[in-house]
Amino acid sequence: MTDNRPFDAPWEDDSEEGCVGDESALDAFDAYLPPRQADDDIDDPWDAASSYGRDEQELTFxxxxxxxxxxxxxxxxxxxxxxxxxxxxxxxxxxxxxxxxxxxxxxxxxxxxxxxxxxxxxxxxxxxxxxxxxxxxxxxxxxxxxxxxxxxxxxxxxxxxxxxxxxxxxxxx
Known part of the structure; x- marks a missing residue:
């Protein structure tokens, strides 16, 4: 009994749709990251996003x-x-x-x-x-x-x- 669900198929999408050169469609999200400081030692910008705002205090009434x-x-x-x-x-x-x-x-x-x-x-x-x-x-x-x-x-x-x-x-x- 074979279930032909699309999720069971191996990943064979070789198209370059959404990519231009070294860029990806996901690069659009970089605009939402906090500005990078010169002394940042973070190689992955998503690591910076996960730590963004941790030093800021919560607004509490x-x-x-x-x-x-x-x-x-x-x-x-x-x-x-x-x-x-x-x-x-x-x-x-x-x-x-x-x-x-x-x-x-x-x-x-x-x-x-x-x-x-x-x-x-x-x-x-x-x-x-x-x-x-x-x-x-x-x-x-x-x-x-x-x-x-x-x-x-x-x-x-x-x-x-x-x-x-x-x-x-x-x-x-």
Missing amino acids: LFTATNPAGTVSATAMMDGTVVRVELSPQVTEMTEAELGKEITAISILARQQAQAGLHAVIAHFGRQLGRDEVSMRSFLEHELHLPSPDTVYAEQARLFAAHYDADHGHRAN
């Missing part, structure tokens, strides 16, 4: 929230992942429970700020594509659960007013 006292800061990436929590030396005056609550509250706020940033970016691109702004905001907030920047600002004000009035005796203005 970070959102940082800090409590009014400046003692706790949390930084989140645009997807809401908290990547860093910074504490000032004054946190030693807080109990462990107070510090835990503060870190949690500020981390949640940083996460919400990051989600609001994502909301703003998506809404911006939606407007650029001609989408209805009101329906886009509604979709982002109610379907994707991405808070708007205004929603996060209001939540931050509410959180700080309630938290600092009750726990620390600070007065809200």
Whole structure:
């Protein structure tokens, strides 16, 4: 039983179609390679392409929230992942429970700020594509659960007013 698939046939294409002299049709891709430096020791330009951009940093949006006292800061990436929590030396005056609550509250706020940033970016691109702004905001907030920047600002004000009035005796203005 013989299957006459074209992939089983030996390679017998001796045509020079696509080649002119020492050039190949694939040479057109050389225009997309990064410029070659004089001190490059790379013989194969495709090796240069595989290493292109490794030294460049990725563009990452970070959102940082800090409590009014400046003692706790949390930084989140645009997807809401908290990547860093910074504490000032004054946190030693807080109990462990107070510090835990503060870190949690500020981390949640940083996460919400990051989600609001994502909301703003998506809404911006939606407007650029001609989408209805009101329906886009509604979709982002109610379907994707991405808070708007205004929603996060209001939540931050509410959180700080309630938290600092009750726990620390600070007065809200």
